[in-house]
Amino acid sequence: MLIPCPYCGPRDVSEFTYQGDANRPRPDPLSTDRQAWDGYVYDRLNTAGDHREYWQHSGGCRAHLVVVRSTLTHAIVSAGFARDEAAAKPKKTRRKAGAKP
Amino acid sequence: MAEYSALALLKNALTGNRDWKPAWRKPEPKPEYDVVVVGGGGHGLATAYYLAREHGITNVAVVEKGWLGSGNVGRNTTIVRSNYMLPANVRFYEHSMKLWENLSHELNYNVMFSQRGILNLAHTPSQADDFIRRGNAMLHDGADAVWLTPAEIAKKVPGLDVSAKARFPIVGGLLQPRAGTARHDAVAWGYARGADRLGVDILENCEVTGFLREGERVTGVATARGEIRAKKVAIAVAGSTGRVMKLAGIDRLPIESHVLQAFVSESLKPVIDTVVTFGAGHLYVSQSDKGGLVFGGDIDGYNSYAQRGNLPVVEEVMSEMASLFPGLAPVRLLRSWGGIMDMSMDGSPIITTGPLPGMFLNSGWCYGGFKATPASGWCFAWTIAKDAPHPLNAAFTLDRFHRGAVIDEKGQGATPRLH
Numbered sequence: 055m056l057i058p059c060p061y062c063g064p065r066d067v068s069e070f071t072y073q074g075d076a077n078r079p080r081p082d083p084l085s086t087d088r089q090a091w092d093g094y095v096y097d098r099l100n101t102a103g104d105h106r107e108y109w110q111h112s113g114g115c116r117a118h119l120v121v122v123r124s125t126l127t128h129a130i131v132s133a134g135f136a137r138d139e140a141a142a143k144p145k146k147t148r149r150k151a152g153a154k155p
Numbered sequence: 156m157a158e159y160s161a162l163a164l165l166k167n168a169l170t171g172n173r174d175w176k177p178a179w180r181k182p183e184p185k186p187e188y189d190v191v192v193v194g195g196g197g198h199g200l201a202t203a204y205y206l207a208r209e210h211g212i213t214n215v216a217v218v219e220k221g222w223l224g225s226g227n228v229g230r231n232t233t234i235v236r237s238n239y240m241l242p243a244n245v246r247f248y249e250h251s252m253k254l255w256e257n258l259s260h261e262l263n264y265n266v267m268f269s270q271r272g273i274l275n276l277a278h279t280p281s282q283a284d285d286f287i288r289r290g291n292a293m294l295h296d297g298a299d300a301v302w303l304t305p306a307e308i309a310k311k312v313p314g315l316d317v318s319a320k321a322r323f324p325i326v327g328g329l330l331q332p333r334a335g336t337a338r339h340d341a342v343a344w345g346y347a348r349g350a351d352r353l354g355v356d357i358l359e360n361c362e363v364t365g366f367l368r369e370g371e372r373v374t375g376v377a378t379a380r381g382e383i384r385a386k387k388v389a390i391a392v393a394g395s396t397g398r399v400m401k402l403a404g405i406d407r408l409p410i411e412s413h414v415l416q417a418f419v420s421e422s423l424k425p426v427i428d429t430v431v432t433f434g435a436g437h438l439y440v441s442q443s444d445k446g447g448l449v450f451g452g453d454i455d456g457y458n459s460y461a462q463r464g465n466l467p468v469v470e471e472v473m474s475e476m477a478s479l480f481p482g483l484a485p486v487r488l489l490r491s492w493g494g495i496m497d498m499s500m501d502g503s504p505i506i507t508t509g510p511l512p513g514m515f516l517n518s519g520w521c522y523g524g525f526k527a528t529p530a531s532g533w534c535f536a537w538t539i540a541k542d543a544p545h546p547l548n549a550a551f552t553l554d555r556f557h558r559g560a561v562i563d564e565k566g567q568g569a570t571p572r573l574h
Contacts, residue, residue, distance in 0.1 A: 098407060
């Protein structure tokens, strides 16, 4: 299995570290919604087909990637930098340190 | 008289082996059953067998999408053991071990259960402490365990390098003498035959394509061979849990599907007469009765439903094998295969009522499902018959993750690929 790192080009899967399912939006760190955190920690879509997942090119440029890969065939559909996705997300309003909840 | 006996062998040999009956019938599906078990693997067949034998529920169908033995029951490394530490696990697997010990006799089918022992090698003093602690926990809960010194290990497994010069010096090993191996296909066939003789219908090539519902309640399954109604629907589909449960509208579960590869070498004269596991990496090896070395290591480590793996893990497992048994390095590999595991979030199984009314779920076996086959079927049958778990599987609920009652044998947390 070759993963096309957007910085280094196609490299063998053994250079990468799998970091899990990217379908789980992490709840707001300040959230005390127990159900949301339970779901984030334990529940998975477990997709059969194209699966969004995080990989790190730990044996190369060390970039964190979002890879779409078929869990049925191991075919890679796309690979991009995780930072680009994070930047594209609308910014969350953050409470200032010391502010009352 | 038992159907299979020395006398029956002799009689059939003298009459040209023309009178053997098929091991199970090929019935047409009935429109309704008391229980439909989805999944004709070891766990599903054992469930049907114990439903009929222990609880008198014989109006049962097992529906299987392929043929019997085509899934994980034929894709494992055949190891049977109960060397766990957490009480819920060791009691459950020890119950399984006791069922294994009588299985060939009970089924009148030779499952070739061979109590050749399993030896877990320790390579550091802290690992030795950990293994001895596990051994004590096993003894405490009624299993068996013996600590072996390097000299005793050298005598038991002559191919191992137990000298201090070894790359990973062996400081000792935990042996479970009653552990061993069984012929995995025979386990499926034996349970199938046993269930069939008690009246269970085994429906092969009968893929489930949907669930029949009345409101929330599950009332049957839609299959490739038509709709089948059932008072209770039990799911035991190993690595396909995610896919099958999606058909019932359950789209998130505390499970990820991963591929585990296994390997068989060419046949050799006897070299290893026990099961050996390598504590410095992850390797388990035994020798089959045909002579092939049967071995495996870690899962590939990323979600997969493909029943085949990738090369990095092959290389890793081969290098561990050569490190542990340098003398076996020239042996050629005969074949390899992959099975799909439903890795749960704490590494322990799920045998439970629900998650929908009328439904029962057996899953989350990670890569330890084969040894659990008898107890899994036994406990699942109890749960289905009584609508409540037996004390042996009461801890294996689906909601334990959300109650903070996880059974995390390895202490890895909610990272399924590490269990």
